Amino acid sequence: MGEWLLIAFDSTQQALRAEMLLEYADIEIDLCPTPKGVTAGCALSIQFPAEDYAEVQRIIETEQVEIRGIYFKKESEYVRMEQ
Template sequence: MQTYGVTLFDSTHEAMKAEKAAKEAQLKVRIIPTPEKIHASCGFSLKYELSNEADLLALFQQMEIQTEGFYHATRDGLKTEYERRKD
């Protein structure tokens, strides 16, 4: 079983800005297509390690990067479940 985080954005510009800022902060992230089970305005999301979530949240707040939500993903074989992070 694999767990990871997914952040959604309302625009491609915000997704690209977030990826650049996170990589400059040496956080392990990558742009992925927004999963079909999650609906967002933008077709791109950011995949990240859950251990980096607090740092990512602080960075986005500091850089004023707008998100549409953070999700925790659990992948077991071919099945992936998403749960919206509660603030």
């Protein structure tokens, strides 16, 4: 398995909306608990393969999904990507 990225949200509604949009776009995702090291207002996060980053970013912007940020794992901690 390659590198996966993580989207964190401030609301469950936005997390579930993003899940629906990404599944519709046939992007492999995993709905998971938000890791302790990521500050977010929602207990749900979405993981997706790093190679789908551009398409995920496009969908989030086009559909105006409100996110806390997109993170990558560096060693044992999550680091927010610049947007």
